[in-house]
Amino acid sequence: MADNNNNTTNESQESSSTPNPIPASFDAKQIREILRLMEAQAINDPGMTKLEREEAEEKKAEHKFWSTQPVPKSADVIEKDGPLHPPLPADQIPQEPYELPSGMKWCILDVETDEHVDELHNLLLENYVEDADSMFRFSYSAEFIRWALMPPGFSKEWHVGVRREDTDELIAFISGIPVDVMVRDKTIRMAEINFLCLHKSLRTQRLTPLMIKEVTRRVHLVGIFQAIYTVGKLLPKPVATCRYFHRTLNPRKLMDTGFTQKLEGPQLAKVMSLMRLPSTTSIPGLRLMRKSDVGQVRKMLNRYLKTRTDVLPVFRTDEEIEHWFMPREGVIWTYVVEDPEHVGRLTDFFSFYSLPSSVLKAPSKSKGKSVKRPQGVPAKKQSTTVNAAYLFYYSVKTDHGIKLSDDEKAECGGQKKEKALVKEKENSLIKDRLTSLMSDALIVASTQKFDVFNCLDMMDNSMFTTDLKFGPGDGYLRYYLFNYMARPVDSTKVGFVML
Ligand SMILES: CC(C)(COP(=O)(O)OP(=O)(O)OC[C@H]1O[C@@H](n2cnc3c(N)ncnc32)[C@H](O)[C@@H]1OP(=O)(O)O)[C@@H](O)C(=O)NCCC(=O)NCCS
CATH class of the missing domain: 3.40.630.30 (Gcn5-related N-acetyltransferase (GNAT))
Known part of the structure; x- marks a missing residue:
């Protein structure tokens, strides 16, 4: 179950003006009413984030x-x-x-x-x-x-x-x-x-x-x-x-449908230029997944998820991988990277799926400036669908066997700091590779005519969202377990993608 959400935020539209006249002396009923009003006021507090407001209501x-x-x-x-x-x-x-x-x-x-x-x-x-x-x-x-x-x-x-x-x-x-x-x-x-x-x-x-x-x-x-x-x-x-993040691929379409705020003139040109992507991918050896890749994809994915996340699916059989990852037209795209120096050996992969949203109504004028259509120019047909790609699973190498030099060790002055430095270096390598991989995912999605590329701030996604110009959305997705108590898991430790 997902949560449909767009890029716009409503937080500024809510106000908190609840008059609260407190009489000099009051009875129990009045006290209850005052407390209720105070609570309501707290919930409507514009200083609260959407999440905090929801949590206050939930209590x-x-x-x-x-x-x-x-x-x-x-x-x-x-x-x-x-x-x-x-x-x-x-x-x-x-x-x-x-x-x-x-x-x-x-x-x-x-x-x-x-x-x-x-x-x-x-x-x-x-x-x-x-x-x-x-x-x-x-x-x-x-x-x-x-x-x-x-x-x-x-x-x-x-x-x-x-x-x-x-x-x-x-x-x-x-x-x-x-x-x-x-x-x-x-x-x-x-x-x-x-x-x-x-x-x-x-x-x-x-x-x-x-x-x-x-x-x-x-x-x-x-x-x-x-x-x-x-x-x-x-x-x-x-x-x-987890929070949704969106990467605009087709700015005009997203503005026309009200998914993002409408811009005109130089502002529009700036966004178009900012969001423009290269026409070809950059990673050597990137290609669509084939049936013969199934076994390697299973190993790479299970290893990546186990190393990096705390709530994850375990793919036990090649049959499952074949089902979930073999490309299906209009449904799921999986690209693997074949090591150019070792034919047939895979190093990474990414996948995304197509989940369009129907556009139910034209954007309201308040969400953007409406521009008057000159006489004789036919009305533009309202788009009926936003073609959204959603990031599914991926894997990159996570163990680079980093060894610190003697100088670095001396500078750390202890095992705890050494461990932290190794982790930092490891994360930096993961970030670089993942950013290149996701940049290519955006290019593939764009050439497939997707309007927007969505992901949550789960797995290692926060490593690339800023560099690749994803923006935070106003939607959140909560994960629940039935009949299983689990200590809270940070969004970056969620490795389970739900469709
Ligand atoms: C979600 C949906 C089925 C809920 O229906 P509803 O008529 O609002 O709710 P009902 O009166 O039937 O039932 C209310 C109970 O169901 C719970 N509930 C509502 N939506 C729920 C959900 N998505 N998952 C689990 N429980 C849910 C409520 O919390 C409430 O239980 P509570 O009193 O213990 O809090 C309905 O709104 C719907 O079909 N929405 C569109 C599709 C959708 O959003 N699906 C869920 C995707 S996560």
Whole structure:
């Protein structure tokens, strides 16, 4: 589950003017009201960041559903990783589906069939994640949905739909796929839960808890008791919070659609020039991934993620790598670097996927200056889609076998400082290589006609975002674990990408 977000920020639009007349003497009811007003004032404080405001609101939230589930409470301080409850005995797992409100029925979506994948595609197209201003909505293609939901070992039973009983219309969906997740030193078989979506007409009727309980039941039935999921909003209680970053590839298109602020004249020219990329990539040996690369990509990726991150998927088989990384037109691009001096030996790779957003409405005038169209000039057709590439996984060499010189050692004057210097040198080499690799990723994405390249501040991404002119967005993505307490993980230690 991702969070659709754009580059614009709303923070300046909120104000905090709550009049708060305090009478000379007051009763308990009045005190409660004053405290409530003061709290509200604190939440609207323009000095608070969006994250702080959300956290302040979360502290007051009741969570009728989540408070009954095996997840940490917002106020919990977690000091040790581990499950909240042990595996449930079979007789404690309901054998029958949960009861739905009358007029609705459960169904399984078989996304291998065109009919079902089209139904799901349409449900998401009309009802899935939007940005805060409802200007954009994620638009997953049918091929993308198949890629996301049919990895090796997937189960149709975990592609859970709800239909109207009278018309058979698909009105809700939630999915799970199996995944091995490593949280620090423990690897756990989990369900990766995604694509939770309710038809707009069914919102706020508490159907979500039923959807979550039903997919959980089905996951429990096969002996899996943990899950990983991401949500834009704050729930109890994220293990990590990542921020979106965006690299403009097509400034004009992003301005026309309201994704970024509209500029004209010299300012526009400046941005166009700033964001211009070379027409060809720079790394010798860069080429599209082939089937014969699968084994090496698996080794490189597992090694990179284990070395650099604390929450990561473990790719156990070549079959999984083939599924997730072999290029698929319009869905996933993977480029490997073949060492020019050793034919067939790979040194690095990167991958990104295509997730367009539908443009729901034209940008409001307040987001940019509107320019009057001269008479006789036809109106420009409004773009209907922002073509966004999202960074998926990559790997670079992380162990350079750095040895300090005697002079450097003497200057350090102790093992602790020596270790820190080795780490600094290592990070500097990783940063240089990753920046070159990502620069080429941007060039490839640009030649493939993407308008924007997005990533989170996870893995080593913060090493290249500034140099490569990514800007922070106003969207965050929170990572959650179900039935697993884990000490907080910094965004740079998140190595798990969710689609
Ligand atoms: C997300 C969505 C299914 C929630 O539906 P809703 O009608 O707002 O919520 P419901 O009344 O059915 O259920 C409310 C409960 O579900 C929880 N909930 C809402 N969205 C959730 C999410 N994305 N993940 C987990 N729980 C969620 C709420 O916190 C609440 O539980 P609580 O009282 O314990 O806090 C619906 O808004 C939707 O389809 N949105 C568009 C797609 C989308 O954003 N999907 C989620 C991607 S992460």
